[in-house]
Amino acid sequence: xxxxxxxxxxxxxxxxxxxxxxxxxxxxxxxxxxxxxxxxxxxxxxxxxxxxxxxxxxxxxxxxxxxxxxxxxxxxxxxxxxxxxxxxxxxxxxxxxxxxxxxxxxxxxxxxxxxxxxxxxxxxxxxxxxxxxxxxxxxxxxxxxxxxxxxxxxxxxxxxxxxxxxxxxxxxxxxxxxxxxxxxxxxxxxxxxxxxxxxxxxxxxxxxxxxxxxxxxxxxxxxxxxxxxxxxxxxxxxxxxxxxxxxxxxxxxxxxxxxxxxxxxxxxxxxxxxxxxxxxxxxxxxxxxxxxxxxxxxxxxxxxxxxxxxxxxxxxxxxxxxxxxxxxxxxxxxxxxxxxxxxxxxxxxxxxxxxxxxxxxxxxxxxxxxxxxxxxxxxxxxxxxxxxxxxxxxxxxxxxxxxxxxxxxxxxxxxxxxxxxxxxxxxxxxxxxxxxxxxxxxxxxxxxxxxxxxxxxxxxxxxxxxxxxxxxxxxxxxxxxxxxxxxxxxxx
Numbered sequence: 001x002x003x004x005x006x007x008x009x010x011x012x013x014x015x016x017x018x019x020x021x022x023x024x025x026x027x028x029x030x031x032x033x034x035x036x037x038x039x040x041x042x043x044x045x046x047x048x049x050x051x052x053x054x055x056x057x058x059x060x061x062x063x064x065x066x067x068x069x070x071x072x073x074x075x076x077x078x079x080x081x082x083x084x085x086x087x088x089x090x091x092x093x094x095x096x097x098x099x100x101x102x103x104x105x106x107x108x109x110x111x112x113x114x115x116x117x118x119x120x121x122x123x124x125x126x127x128x129x130x131x132x133x134x135x136x137x138x139x140x141x142x143x144x145x146x147x148x149x150x151x152x153x154x155x156x157x158x159x160x161x162x163x164x165x166x167x168x169x170x171x172x173x174x175x176x177x178x179x180x181x182x183x184x185x186x187x188x189x190x191x192x193x194x195x196x197x198x199x200x201x202x203x204x205x206x207x208x209x210x211x212x213x214x215x216x217x218x219x220x221x222x223x224x225x226x227x228x229x230x231x232x233x234x235x236x237x238x239x240x241x242x243x244x245x246x247x248x249x250x251x252x253x254x255x256x257x258x259x260x261x262x263x264x265x266x267x268x269x270x271x272x273x274x275x276x277x278x279x280x281x282x283x284x285x286x287x288x289x290x291x292x293x294x295x296x297x298x299x300x301x302x303x304x305x306x307x308x309x310x311x312x313x314x315x316x317x318x319x320x321x322x323x324x325x326x327x328x329x330x331x332x333x334x335x336x337x338x339x340x341x342x343x344x345x346x347x348x349x350x351x352x353x354x355x356x357x358x359x360x361x362x363x364x365x366x367x368x369x370x371x372x373x374x375x376x377x378x379x380x381x382x383x384x385x386x387x388x389x390x391x392x393x394x395x396x397x398x399x400x401x402x403x404x405x406x407x408x409x410x411x412x413x414x415x416x417x418x419x420x421x422x423x424x425x426x427x428x429x430x431x432x433x434x435x436x437x438x439x440x441x442x443x444x445x446x447x448x449x450x451x452x453x454x455x456x457x458x459x460x461x462x463x464x465x466x467x468x469x470x471x472x473x474x475x476x477x478x479x480x481x482x483x484x485x486x487x488x489x490x491x492x
Contacts, residue, residue, distance in 0.1 A: 002028050002036040003176065006046065006166065011174050016166040018051060030163070037164050044171035051163040055139070056147065062133050062155035070129035075102030076111050076120065084119035129155070214481045218365065218472060221459040222347050225367055228391045229345040232384075234369060237322050239348035245276045247310040249321040251287050252328070253406035254435040256301045257309045261317065268315040268351050275311040283328065284310070286439035296434045296444075315351035318452060319368040320406070322346050324436075327448065330372060331441035339443060341373040347455060358467040365455035367427075376447035378409055381429060385413060385451060392458055398423060406436050413453065417461050424461070427453025 005026050009016060016022045019037060023030040040046045058066060068074065071094075078093050079085055091099050106112045113119045132146050136156060150156045179199035180187075187193040215223075226236070250262060260266060284307070294300030316322075326344055334340070350366045371384065382399065389397055398414040407430025417424040429451035437448060456468050469475045 002026075002032040003040060006033070006036055006040065007172075007174055007176070010046065010166070010168050010172065014167065016164075018165065019163040020051075020161065034164065037166055040176070041169070043176070044169045045176065046169045046172065047167050048164040051165055053161040053163070055159055055161065056136050056150075056156045057159045058133055058136060059155055059157055062136075062150070065155060066130060066133035066137060069127050070105070071098045071102035072105035072109060072111065073125060073127040073130070074098065075106050076125050079112055079118055079120050081120065081123075084113075084117040087114070087116055087118050090118050216476075216481050217459050217463050218455060221455060221462070222365070225347060225392070225455070226345075228388065229369060231391075232343070232388065234343040234345040237319075237326050237344050237346040237368075239319060239322055239346045241322065242315060242349065242351075243270060243313055244316040244321045245279065245310065246312040246314060247276075247279055247284065247287070248324050249314060249316055249318070251291070251305075251310045252283075252324040252436070252440075253320060254290065254433055255405040256291065256303065257306060258303065259405065262309070264353065266353050267317055268353055270313040270315070273313055275308070276313055277311065279310070280328075283439065290435050290439050294435070296438045298433075298435045300435075317352050318350050319346045319348055319366045320450070320452060322348075323368060323370055323450065327370075327372065327432075327437070327442075328440045331437075334443070334446075335441055339374070339446060341371075343369075343371050345369045356469070358469065361456070361468055361472060364468075364472065366452055367455055368450065368452045370432075370448055370450035372442075372446065372448045374443075374445050374447065376431070376449050378411075378431065378449075381411075381431065381449040381451070384449065385429060388451075389413075389415070393462060394426075394458060402428065402430075404428065404430055406433055407431055407450070408433050413451065415458070415461060417466075418464065424457065426457045426461070427451055 005028060006016065006022075009022070019033050020030055023033045026033075037046065037048050041048050065071070069077075075090070075094070075098075078090060093099075094102065103114060107114050109125075111120065111122055111125055113121050129150070132142055132150060133155060135142050136150075147156070177197065180196040181199050183193060183196075183198075187196065229236070246262065250259070251257070255261065287310075288305045288307075289295060289300075290298065291301055291305040292303065294302075323344065323346070330340075330342055346368045347365060349363060351363050354362050356362060369384075369388070371380075385399075386395075386397060389395065394415045396416045399411045400414065402410045402412045404410040410428065410430035412425055413427040413429060414423045415426045416422070429449075432448040432450060434444075437446065438444065456471055460466070460468060460471060463471075465471050465480075470477065470480065
C-alpha cells in the first residue's frame with residue numbers, strides 16, 4: 001500500500017518534498033513509507049534525500065507543568081492573598097519535589113517571603129513557564145534565552161526527526177516489475193521463460209554462513225606436525241597407554257626412585273589398579289643393577305632399588321614412557337635380526353600434578369621425536385631440531401644446556417613469543433644415556449637423540465595466544481576455533 005502510494009504520486013508529481021507530510025496526507029504510518037522508500041531506492045525506482053529536523057519536545061515533567069502550572073506559581077497561589085501561612089502547613093499541600101522547586105523559584109523571583117511563615121510579596125504573577133511550554137507543544141517559536149532556561153530545568157529535550165524527499169529514479173515505473181529468481185520446470189514446459197525477466201545475480205552478496213564443524217587449532221597443529229615428521233622419514237608410535245607403570249615411566253629411563261618427579265605432588269598415581277606385575281624380569285634385573293651399582297661406565301646411584309616402587313601405576317607424565325617401550329622392543333629385534341636405524345615420533349596427552357596458570361596445565365599434549373642410529377652426535381640433534389622447527393615456521397631458536405636423568409648432554413629449546421614479548425621454553429632434548437640404552441640390549445655404538453615439546457606452546461606462538469587456558473579446556477571461546485586461520489604460509 002505504501003509503495004503503490006509513492007509510485008502513483010510520482011507519476012503525476014515531480015517530487016515528494018517531505019515523507020512525514022506525505023504519510024500524514026495518505027493516512028499511512030510514516031515507518032511504512034520509509035521502508036517502502038528504502039526498498040524502491042535499492043531497485044532505482046526512486047532517488048531519495050535525507051531530511052533531518054530537530055525540534056524541542058516536553059519531558060514528562062514539562063508536560064505536567066504545562067497542564068498544572070509551574071511549581072513556583074502553584075506555590076504562590078497556595079499562599080493567602082492577605083496574611084500568611086505556616087511553612088509546615090504549606091508543605092503538606094504539595095509533593096516534596098514540587099514544594100522544593102516552588103520555594104526555590106518563587107524565592108528567586110521575589111514573589112514570596114520565606115520563613116516559618118510564608119507570605120506574598122506581590123499581588124499577582126504570570127506563569128511564563130507554563131506559557132512557554134504550551135508554545136513548544138504547539139510547535140511555536142520561542143527565544144533562545146527561554147529555550148536555555150527550560151533546558152536547564154530539564155523541562156524540554158531536543159528530538160531529531162528523520163525523513164526523506166523523493167524523486168523518480170532511473171528505473172521508475174508506475175508499478176514495480178516483478179523479477180523471477182528461479183527458472184522452474186513449469187517455466188520451461190510452458191515457454192514462459194522467454195518472457196520472464198530474471199533478477200540480476202549479485203556476485204558481491206555474501207552467502208549464509210555454513211553450518212559445519214571447525215577444527216580446533218590444536219588438531220590443526222597436530223596434523224601439521226605429523227606431516228612434518230612423516231616428510232622427515234619418521235614412523236608414528238602407538239600412544240594408547242594413558243596408564244603406565246613407574247618402571248617404564250621412570251626406572252627404564254634411569255630416573256632414580258627418590259627423584260622429586262615421583263612425588264604425589266608432581267605425578268598422579270592410581271588407586272585401582274595400583275600396581276602392575278607385567279614386566280620383563282631379565283630387563284628389570286639389569287635396570288635394578290645399573291640403578292644400584294652402575295655399569296656401562298657409570299657408577300649408578302648407589303641406593304637400594306625397590307621393585308614395589310617400579311610396580312606403581314600412574315598417569316604417564318611424558319610420552320618418553322612410550323619411547324622406552326619402543327626402544328626396548330627395537331633392542332630385542334636387534335639381537336635376533338641385527339640393528340636397523342629407526343626414526344619414531346608420537347603426539348598425545350600426558351598428565352602432571354601442576355598448578356594451573358597462563359602457561360601450565362595439569363593435562364596437556366606432548367610431542368616426542370627420536371632417532372636411533374650409529375654414530376649420532378649433539379651436532380646431529382641440533383641440525384634435526386633446526387630443520388624440524390623451521391618447517392613449523394619457528395626459525396628463531398636458542399638452546400641452553402640442561403640436566404635430565406636419562407639424557408647427557410641435554411638442551412632446553414627456546415623460541416621467541418611475539419605475544420609475550422620474550423623467549424619461551426618450548427621443549428627439551430638430549431642424547432639418551434648408555435645407562436638407559438645398553439641394559440635394553442643395544443650395541444655400544446648405537447646412539448639415540450630425542451626431543452620433546454608441548455603441543456600447546458608452538459600453537460600459542462603461531463596463533464598469538466598468551467593464555468594456555470584460552471586454547472585448551474573449558475574456557476575456550478568457540479569463536480577462536482571458528483575464526484582461526486586454516487593454515488599458515490611458510491609451514492611445510
